[in-house]
Amino acid sequence: MTFLECNDLIKLYVDEQSKIQVPALRGVELSANEGDLIAIIGPSGSGKSTLINLIAGIDRPSSGEIILGGEIITKLNEKQLTQHRRERVGLLYQLPERNLIWNLTALRNVMLPMKLNGRWPREEQKKRALHLLKDVGLGERGHHKPHQLSGGEAQRTGIAVALANDPDIVLADEPTGELDSVTTFKIIEYFKLLNKELGKTFLVVTHDNRFANMTVKAMRILDGRIVGLHRAIDPRISLDIREEVIFVDDHGNMRIPDDIRKEAGIKNHVQIEMRNGFATIIPVRGDLEK
Numbered sequence: 550m551t552f553l554e555c556n557d558l559i560k561l562y563v564d565e566q567s568k569i570q571v572p573a574l575r576g577v578e579l580s581a582n583e584g585d586l587i588a589i590i591g592p593s594g595s596g597k598s599t600l601i602n603l604i605a606g607i608d609r610p611s612s613g614e615i616i617l618g619g620e621i622i623t624k625l626n627e628k629q630l631t632q633h634r635r636e637r638v639g640l641l642y643q644l645p646e647r648n649l650i651w652n653l654t655a656l657r658n659v660m661l662p663m664k665l666n667g668r669w670p671r672e673e674q675k676k677r678a679l680h681l682l683k684d685v686g687l688g689e690r691g692h693h694k695p696h697q698l699s700g701g702e703a704q705r706t707g708i709a710v711a712l713a714n715d716p717d718i719v720l721a722d723e724p725t726g727e728l729d730s731v732t733t734f735k736i737i738e739y740f741k742l743l744n745k746e747l748g749k750t751f752l753v754v755t756h757d758n759r760f761a762n763m764t765v766k767a768m769r770i771l772d773g774r775i776v777g778l779h780r781a782i783d784p785r786i787s788l789d790i791r792e793e794v795i796f797v798d799d800h801g802n803m804r805i806p807d808d809i810r811k812e813a814g815i816k817n818h819v820q821i822e823m824r825n826g827f828a829t830i831i832p833v834r835g836d837l838e839k
């Protein structure tokens with residue numbers, strides 16, 4: 550069943566100086582099921598943070614609709630929106646400084662959102678926090694303060710903080726931007742593990758293409774639109790086989806993602822081969838490209 554739905558989501562910012570409207574999202578269509586782990590991959594300025602902020606209820610769209618678990622977020626009043634942010638959404642950002650309070654231990658950091666929420670009694674808070682730290686492989690690190698943790702450990706603590714109030718969805722904005730490859734891989738593995746064990750819905754936005762092959766559902770965002778859906782067909786068979794769904798506008802224009810262009814050696818021309826109703830795109834090499 551569809552759990553998260555974005556319908557024709559548009560967000561315009563007004564540039565302070567020139568007063569010109571900047572479209573950050575130009576009609577995002579998105580749907581996800583409960584328990585999905587989704588990566589939305591896009592370059593800088595493509596609208597990733599804007600999308601996260603709208604789903605989180607930090608900001609409101611210019612038009613369009615967001616539905617989470619049957620509730621139309623875009624129709625909530627300010628008070629309801631605050632409640633939505635506090636109770637239904639867990640957030641994880643790129644910088645540990647944004648996720649954690651520096652002079653609190655990891656355990657206290659995970660307990661803090663529960664304290665503010667008031668849903669669990671104190672003893673329960675501690676138990677939950679210890680459990681969550683264990684879930685992210687930091688069962689022994691509860692008494693450490695953020696500066697005593699590695700970048701990856703701090704980010705894993707951040708995941709536990711995001712999960713503290715048992716949100717409906719965890720929204721992560723470039724969660725591995727500060728981390729090296731090995732640590733990034735480990736963080737993705739934790740996302741997968743928690744997604745599977747807790748059945749939580751995770752939405753990660755990132756510029757990191759490696760998420761594409763490591764998550765079950767990956768989409769691309771470009772210039773404020775979801776342009777492609779990428780599915781690893783069966784990672785056990787081959788990581789090389791994949792499907793890509795690309796947005797085609799009314800004039801037939803489409804944009805082939807940079808990494809695919811590079812990998813397939815596509816320059817300025819492609820040949821479209823029609824066979825039995827299927828169109829295959831083939832890179833043109835040779836004369837045309839001289």
Ligand SMILES: Nc1ncnc2c1ncn2[C@@H]1O[C@H](COP(=O)(O)OP(=O)(O)OP(=O)(O)O)[C@@H](O)[C@H]1O
Pocket residue numbers: 562563564571572573591592593594595596597598599600756
């Ligand atoms: N508050 C704002 N006022 C004006 N324009 C904004 C504002 N926030 C974002 N934008 C513009 O909206 C577009 C999308 O921004 P957004 O921050 O969502 O991109 P992003 O994909 O998160 O980029 P990055 O990878 O660099 O974080 C950009 O062109 C940006 O300049």
Ligand SMILES: [Mg+2]
Pocket residue numbers: 597598599722
């Ligand atoms: Mg951003």
